[in-house]
Amino acid sequence: MTNLFENIPEKNIDKLLHILKANTSHYGKNVDILSNLNMTEYIAIINEGSLSLIFNDYDGNKIVLEEFKKGDVFGDLISTTKSQEISCITREKVEITYIELKQITNTEIIRTDFYIIFIKNLIKLLSEQVTNKNERIELLTKKTTRDKILAYFQKISQDKGNKNFTIPISYTELANYLSVDRSAMAREIKYLKTEGFIETNGRKITLLY
Amino acid sequence: MTNLFENIPEKNIDKLLHILKANTSHYGKNVDILSNLNMTEYIAIINEGSLSLIFNDYDGNKIVLEEFKKGDVFGDLISTTKSQEISCITREKVEITYIELKQITNTEIIRTDFYIIFIKNLIKLLSEQVTNKNERIELLTKKTTRDKILAYFQKISQDKGNKNFTIPISYTELANYLSVDRSAMAREIKYLKTEGFIETNGRKITLLY
DNA sequence: TTCTTTATGTTGCATTTGCAACACTTTACA
């Protein structure tokens, strides 16, 4: 993923953040950061720690929509719906830098060196987000668990350019990502093995077709 | 949805497009515009007509991923995956204006009036896209057809601020959007009616809870 | 108008899937 400060020298980043009136907050573990946040149209950069974006179902279920880690970027410009049932929980100690949208075009910033690069990075970052979402939607719209698994494996395989690959997340996380029952997914993977479509060894997968 | 040229006077738009080296193309009906396109990192604005973004399944199925109409914006910066199995088919005569990402920060454009407004519009547009995708993912990750339907209805109801509303798309399109079988969805809606959760009259819905 | 296409509503049936309840393994951490 594009870093918001890619191609900007370290020493200029602080200046840029200052002109953008960015502010940095610290949180403990298991805090809902959205409940304390009175900002709209902002971008949040995770400097340290990790977060989960949770959807609170009407009958009490907590569905993990997304996991964020150090270096990731989120915010209502990027990664959350406006829905009230959403919370964003810190998984550990977290440091976050917030930038408001309106500051992104303030009169001072546009005369700053590296502003153009910053804008370009931001646009790329946003469009990468869209691409990621689209990839997930493409998987989620598949009718069967089998199709979801195979499409996911093919995607990873294509990215690596190899029929041997290791999935970058746990099977539990994969089941969440594909929105299928973990045990049903495990069963389907077993069938795929016995039918000779794939071989697996832990998270190492080989496509046999 | 944000228009890319919101708050920019008509007479300045042409100038802006010229400096952005935008080019406008015309297509007939049922043309795959992506197959003729040798551009990456671009934005396409639909001036006239409508398009379908199609995913060509490995066994010949054509799944509609998205429908675009006049005024919509797409492009690999916004709405398509890089996947090769994607095609984008015109549904009628279409006029499209293309802007390349690299032009968005060319030396001339950044000195132009309304450039800042254009950039701000673009960033808002992209983040709206992300929000839309997230909303769909939120629906798609629900386990049952019933949950998908109810969540969709609640969303529309919330937007309207009324328990009476009309769904803005056909049931056929809704089934595609939620990625469920149309007839199974119709069955589930029937159950929701007999169980007293909703009333319907064509596409007019009333939530009874 | 008439014809054709598209949308909608319905149902039986086979399949898929979620769910629950396990056992076992691996990882995290105090």
Add this chain to the structure above:
DNA sequence: TGTAAAGTGTTGCAAATGCAACATAAAGAA
């Protein structure tokens, strides 16, 4: 190092769902 927590693999079963095959209604085109 030991213990708790998280991840993985398995299976029976009931429920949900896709699919096919209709009939009918509505919308659009000639």
